Amino acid sequence: MSYGSDVETPYETMRGREFPAIRQFTIFLENRVGQLLEVVRRFEGTGIRIVALSINDAAECAFVRFLISDPDRGREILERSGLAIIETDLIGVELPEGPQPLLRVCTALLQAELNIIQAYPLIVRPHGKPAVAIMVEGIDLAMKTLHEKGFRIITEADLDGDDVTGDGV
Structure with missing residues (x-):
């Protein structure tokens, strides 16, 4: 017996292109020369643009927060690169x-x-x-x-x- 098989409740979320919030990605980078450039280059040739950027520097690392023009594809690129990311609305x-x-x-x-x-x-x-x-x-x-x-x-x-x-x- 399958529980809920006769229920037609959609499992879709309200999230997506029409959700009014915009997704911010936060990544943690080692505080050394060239780290931000490596992240920015990951979007080269993809058609994805960084549309907002904020950097908070600390002694050992930097918190980089940014918005991109295509968050779904951008998240895939960031995940494939092995970066730890936090997604926030x-x-x-x-x-x-x-x-x-x-x-x-x-x-x-x-x-x-x-x-x-x-x-x-x-x-x-x-x-x-x-x-x-x-x-x-x-x-x-x-x-x-x-x-x-x-x-x-x-x-x-x-x-x-x-x-x-x-x-x-």
Whole structure:
């Protein structure tokens, strides 16, 4: 007897190209010359672009966090290379026009009592506009809050599209 064989519950996740969060990969690199270059070269010739990058240096190692234009294929490349990776969900937010756009994002999240844990700019500009990647406590509430306040959320599909401009990535 097979348990659940007569149940038609789909086993698909909400994750994927249409999930509004964007995936960040964190890798740990030995703190020596050329380590970052080796990682970046793994994407050479694949059509995958690094669209955001943050490096936190420590005495023995560096934590490299980045977003790529095709997270599914990129994860495969990183896994095949034997690198230990951590995958985390971030929110991509297009910065609005006008003075102090980051202040408006921070204010919206503060009003919802949400902390920003990490933030860094996207190297590319989806839709030709500046954007930031942020890690927050309570990602679902943060996305809902930002959406309700009129902010445009950047998705993984926006990072892989043809409507992406950058300055020499």
